[in-house]
Amino acid sequence: MPSVLIPGVLRAEAGGVSRLEVSADGSLRAVLDELGERWPRLERRIRDESGALRRYVNVYVDGEDCRRSGGLDAPVPSAAEIQVLPSIAGG
Amino acid sequence: MTHMLAIGTQKGLFLATSDDRRSWRVSSAHFPGHAIYAVAFDTRGPVPRVLAGVDSSHFGPSVLISEDLGETWQEPEAAPLAFPAGTDAAVERVWQIAPAGPLEPGVVYAGTQPSALWRSSDGGRTYELIRALWDHPHRPEWGAGYGGQAIHTILPHPADPDRILVAMSAGGVYRTADGGETWAAANRGIKAYFLPDPWPEFGQCVHKVARDAADPDRYYAQNHHGVYRSTDGGDSWESIAGGLPSDFGFPMAAHPSRGGTIWNFPLVSDGERQPVDLECRVFRSDDGGETWQPQHKGLPDGPYYPVVLRDALCTDDGAPAGVYFGTRAGEVFASADEGETWSTVAAHLPDVLCVRAAGV
Numbered sequence: 001m002p003s004v005l006i007p008g009v010l011r012a013e014a015g016g017v018s019r020l021e022v023s024a025d026g027s028l029r030a031v032l033d034e035l036g037e038r039w040p041r042l043e044r045r046i047r048d049e050s051g052a053l054r055r056y057v058n059v060y061v062d063g064e065d066c067r068r069s070g071g072l073d074a075p076v077p078s079a080a081e082i083q084v085l086p087s088i089a090g091g
Numbered sequence: 092m093t094h095m096l097a098i099g100t101q102k103g104l105f106l107a108t109s110d111d112r113r114s115w116r117v118s119s120a121h122f123p124g125h126a127i128y129a130v131a132f133d134t135r136g137p138v139p140r141v142l143a144g145v146d147s148s149h150f151g152p153s154v155l156i157s158e159d160l161g162e163t164w165q166e167p168e169a170a171p172l173a174f175p176a177g178t179d180a181a182v183e184r185v186w187q188i189a190p191a192g193p194l195e196p197g198v199v200y201a202g203t204q205p206s207a208l209w210r211s212s213d214g215g216r217t218y219e220l221i222r223a224l225w226d227h228p229h230r231p232e233w234g235a236g237y238g239g240q241a242i243h244t245i246l247p248h249p250a251d252p253d254r255i256l257v258a259m260s261a262g263g264v265y266r267t268a269d270g271g272e273t274w275a276a277a278n279r280g281i282k283a284y285f286l287p288d289p290w291p292e293f294g295q296c297v298h299k300v301a302r303d304a305a306d307p308d309r310y311y312a313q314n315h316h317g318v319y320r321s322t323d324g325g326d327s328w329e330s331i332a333g334g335l336p337s338d339f340g341f342p343m344a345a346h347p348s349r350g351g352t353i354w355n356f357p358l359v360s361d362g363e364r365q366p367v368d369l370e371c372r373v374f375r376s377d378d379g380g381e382t383w384q385p386q387h388k389g390l391p392d393g394p395y396y397p398v399v400l401r402d403a404l405c406t407d408d409g410a411p412a413g414v415y416f417g418t419r420a421g422e423v424f425a426s427a428d429e430g431e432t433w434s435t436v437a438a439h440l441p442d443v444l445c446v447r448a449a450g451v
Binding site: 009010040041044045046048049050052054056057086087089 | 147148149150151166168169170173174178179180181182
């Protein structure tokens with residue numbers, strides 16, 4: 001069962017926890033779809049309504065930047081650890 | 092009565108309160124680090140409500156509502172504004188939140204980047220895209236200014252819910268008379284000096300439009316060069332820039348109850364965005380823009396460089412009217428006497444993006 005690590009600034013949208021277990025695996029898209037069903041306020045901070053990852057949010061699957069491994073199609077093994085991190089941005 | 096001034100900045104929302112509109116208590120930042128491009132008071136119901144467009148540079152935009160003057164904020168589980176499937180668009184920023192007139196107590200409009208108009212019938216919690224404007228055949232040709240392509244002005248008619256006027260940067264003024272089913276450009280007489288044809292049907296870069304308090308068919312518009320008045324509901328526009336020291340600027344605000352009285356903050360030019368003569372002055376007209384008078388008593392002396400953005404000048408609903416403005420230098424000024432004298436509400440805030448005031 002994959003787990004999703006939640007950064008501190010988003011934990012309020014995930015019931016205050018730092019780690020969520022999800023049942024979906026196979027692709028990052030499937031994981032985010034499940035987040036959207038169960039924690040919609042969290043998911044829309046990671047993806048916009050067109051389905052695209054937000055520009056300044058980085059998602060790593062087992063330490064690999066998803067943007068270098070297929071984006072939303074990045075493979076997610078059943079025991080994967082998915083880390084959501086805000087990128088360096090802002091002023 | 093308590094007066095409340097909402098100050099949206101690049102890095103948070105500040106709520107200031109006053110009993111006399113001269114001395115103010117300013118809150119710490121709500122939503123610290125988030126840009127607040129739009130804020131509104133909705134005083135139509137039994138309790139005053141504050142609606143804020145909250146924009147995270149990382150995590151996107153949202154609209155949050157407080158029904159206890161900022162003590163707590165609510166956000167729905169589902170996104171308040173979301174483009175429907177098939178549009179292949181995403182809300183980038185909420186630029187305007189506008190409660191409708193008294194005939195529609197639950198209706199709130201929102202304007203976004205990209206240029207889209209949204210209607211809420213549940214008090215501003217959730218919104219639906221007004222499809223006819225999104226599908227308008229002009230939309231592919233709407234441009235984008237430095238601030239992006241956005242509907243930043245929404246003026247629902249106070250007595251006729253079917254009539255709404257909106258404005259967008261590098262698109263112009265549009266209006267509907269059938270509740271949003273059909274939309275037409277309304278820019279006749281407004282110059283677009285930056286286009287090969289300076290008098291196009293649309294494409295003008297409107298910065299702000301205000302509606303006259305006494306005559307709902309009378310509008311005042313500050314454009315990207317050009318200050319205009321319409322006395323026929325937007326059918327045509329005529330220049331009222333002659334009495335101002337410059338025709339460039341961003342905001343335009345109207346008196347809450349007296350017709351013909353408006354305020355403006357002129358800047359030198361597009362290429363020289365600073366107050367004319369480096370003086371911190373608001374200009375007021377009491378005759379619909381025919382003549383203008385500077386107002387600066389109590390405002391900073393000496394060379395003054397900061398600018399006032401399109402939504403950072405407003406009036407309240409008091410009598411006499413209060414006038415407020417904030418600058419990109421993080422200063423906020425208030426007048427309790429229609430601009431005759433000014434006091435400082437706050438300084439050293441982040442860049443002020445918008446201000447709104449109401450008696451609460």
